[in-house]
Amino acid sequence: MPIRCLIVDDEPLAIEILHSYVQRVDSLELVGTCSNAVQAFDVLKKEKVDLLFLDIQMPKLTGIEFLKALNPTPKVIFTTAYREYAVESYELNVVDYLLKPIAFDRFLMSINKVVESRESTIEVVQATGTPAPTNDPFLFLKVDRKMVKVYLKDITYIESLKDYVRVKTEDGKELVSLQKISYLEKKLPSDCFVRIHKSYIISLKKIAAYSGSSIEVGGTEVPIGRSYKSEVMRALKDQV
Structure with missing residues (x-):
């Protein structure tokens, strides 16, 4: 919007x-x-x-x-x-x-x-806890000189590049934005996304396979960080 x-x-x-x-x-x-x-x-x-x-x-x-x-x-x-x-x-x-x-x-x-x-930058859940009735939830990312709308349902994973992030989408696009991964971690809904490493956030809905040390998502094998492992395993169990 x-x-x-x-x-x-x-x-x-x-x-x-x-x-x-x-x-x-x-x-x-x-x-x-x-x-x-x-x-x-x-x-x-x-x-x-x-x-x-x-x-x-x-x-x-x-x-x-x-x-x-x-x-x-x-x-x-x-x-x-x-x-x-x-x-x-x-x-x-x-x-x-x-x-x-x-x-x-x-x-x-x-x-x-x-x-x-803007509270509506990511329109995920209303104050009542019910799904937003309008458009699919999204966020805006600053890419080059534009603010680009990215729908959460299209994101497979997010990778930290120090002061930037690389957002990989389901159609294979890669968007690089001046943004901290910690900021996006706070904004994204925890029932749909989980941080599995200091450098990676993944979409739980896009997981193709996983082991005790890595997760396959969007055709990429992403490592699970040691300090994130217990939280990741809890999130994966909730998906079963």
Whole structure:
């Protein structure tokens, strides 16, 4: 499900740059652009908005005044040329604070924070414990310059490459993403995935065979780490 975003800025050039950045990220959907906070109020009444790119110094109402008046509040990334508002902005629990001129790689870092913080990034189970009624559960991975949607049902295993991970899917694709394997371990449902080694997480549903020292999954034999063995064996017994 894309992140629906709204750009609120009184500088046409700033809007143009942010607009071009949004178009380069598949996981973002632009709802619209506004030149002041009053216009943004009207848009928020009519449209579902997940994320605001919000300038601070604007006519009629500042970005900070606007944010304080919102209820409920979307995720907010402040975009401004003024450093002095940084402390106050973080007290308002914004996702990030981008200083103009904004570079695309810095913009991507902010989007990654939004993706990580969204409870729906991995739509596995609702608070009631019942399966999510909408789409199959998925996650977004940053691959090159894009946020790529990966369905959990398609993952065979995940391999750690220090600060990166390699995600192998059922159709043979390999996605390399700047992400820690420990972060994904926390996000993935434990009844479907298990960490079997410091460098590997596997899908329990994709296991073809196993022994006391390794598991065959996705056509690859993956080792079972000594410190993970007892937990792995418990998980395998639950599958019988």
